[in-house]
Amino acid sequence: MALSHAIMTALLEEPLSGYDLAREFETSLGFFWHASHQQIYRELRTLAERGWLEAEGVAQAGRPDKIVYALTPAGRAALDQWVAGPSRHKPAKDDLLVKLYNVGASDPAPVVAELRERLETHRRNLALYRRIRDRHYRDPRSLPPRRQGIYLALLAGIRGEETALAWCEEAIELLAPLAES
Amino acid sequence: MALSHAIMTALLEEPLSGYDLAREFETSLGFFWHASHQQIYRELRTLAERGWLEAEGVAQAGRPDKIVYALTPAGRAALDQWVAGPSRHKPAKDDLLVKLYNVGASDPAPVVAELRERLETHRRNLALYRRIRDRHYRDPRSLPPRRQGIYLALLAGIRGEETALAWCEEAIELLAPLAES
DNA sequence: GAGAGATATGCAACTTTTTGCATATGATCG
DNA sequence: CGATCATATGCAAAAAGTTGCATATCTCTC
Known part of the structure; x- marks a missing residue:
């Protein structure tokens, strides 16, 4: 699945919450790879379980608390490997x-x-x-x-x-x- | 689902078998809408059940028998309605x-x-x-x-x-x- | 006659995506 | 105070697509 790798790619620069990621996938990266917030939250949990991401709860004042996900070394390695592998182009359906x-x-x-x-x-x-x-x-x-x-x-x-x-x-x-x- | 309508579109000109359709979806129409033969055969049976297509077994000499599907008036009407409705563009994922x-x-x-x-x-x-x-x-x-x-x-x-x-x-x-x- | 290849159709399991719903906090505005 | 909006996270069911396997007929070639 490539959604996981798209998420990890988005986390290359800095840790982000699911909400942040959902917005990322509506702009920048999202121009080329669309994903709904439901997909993203689900995938984040999966990736954290697999050890490719690390979740950290962050209490916030003035807004609801959030969970911030960061790329782990294992995730980083998986990402490198994915980049080196073959790509799949799924043509648009219109x-x-x-x-x-x-x-x-x-x-x-x-x-x-x-x-x-x-x-x-x-x-x-x-x-x-x-x-x-x-x-x-x-x-x-x-x-x-x-x-x-x-x-x-x-x-x-x-x-x-x-x-x-x-x-x-x-x-x-x-x-x-x-x-x- | 739009696969059903893509199939009916392919049947506008003439009745075709699943095998013919699968080839159609690897050339012409298939440049813009890909579908595997498994998907196509499954969809054909569904459409026939729904009354949008009519199936006819055709015995052949020199090659295996086949099932030819033709657009029914109901299917034709459904197709017209679909054309008049809103379109969805699913951007490529690359x-x-x-x-x-x-x-x-x-x-x-x-x-x-x-x-x-x-x-x-x-x-x-x-x-x-x-x-x-x-x-x-x-x-x-x-x-x-x-x-x-x-x-x-x-x-x-x-x-x-x-x-x-x-x-x-x-x-x-x-x-x-x-x-x- | 064995094997390869085109024709022809399908099942089953799995993954991925979509859709609709659900919930809660806090800010801002009227 | 009530409504609305941005923030923040999620469940569950259904639809769509992928993957791997399975089978059978008939032709042509070696």
Whole structure:
């Protein structure tokens, strides 16, 4: 399972609580690997049991107490090993692409409407990613190695959104005439 | 579940056996929605029970008998309704992008090696998709509606591979110096 | 006739993800 | 004081996907 390793990766820099991690998985790392808080809390307990993480309860004033998880040496070793092993790419599954196969058989109007919505989503994502790049990753070559890796992940996001955006425009242009008639 | 609808989509043109469908899901539709034959056979039985498909045993000479599934009017209606409803985009999950966050903490060499392999995969996919486009979708505007939709799905594949390919090259260029030292 | 390979279909166990629900603390605002 | 929101953690059931195994027909080649 790779969720465990994604979590450990997020803990490389500093110990975090499940709540923190859940937010991490909604931004940064989450752009490329989504996980719900239910998944995260469950996985954290599993990893702590296995000895890859260490849990520490932290009492807080002004807010509910929390449990902070830190990477153990064993976890660190497992992570290294995972990085050295083969990767799995699970391609995106997109209803919309399947629906395109139905154009001509079903009404294309909702598909076009969906494309327009998605266009906006890609615009927003792209703007966000570019803002992050401009703020933190202006000159990739002068970054320390770790940041270069993160930069590349971000770059994948940017390129992906650019491509998806352009494709949406092209698709709308081609299908709009069908939807109007 | 969308697998059911992907299967029905594949049956829009003509009735197919589970085996045929499994191959369909390894090419055409399968570029955007992967499914194993185990999943497909299971789903086919479920759909037939629900009345969305009709199963017909076909005796064959020269090869094992098969079961051919056809879309029923009820299935057709369900498909229309699905097309009109909201779509879900499940973004890709890619170990490699998570591993990039580990560059600087773990040895980057295997990551670079993986990037090189992936570069080749993208090259192959791109060549394949382009071949299909050149053969069957040369002039998209003059295609009948149904084929236009399929063309757009193919185009999404082409653009995606182009982007991924270029990104791999950029990533290798940036990380190669780190891996050598 | 033995073996490999395409065709054809399936079970069972397991892992992973999704969905819906549940709970509790403390801050802030009206 | 009540409502709402951010913080913080979790259970349980269902759906979806993966993995490993199993079986059978028929063709073609050695």
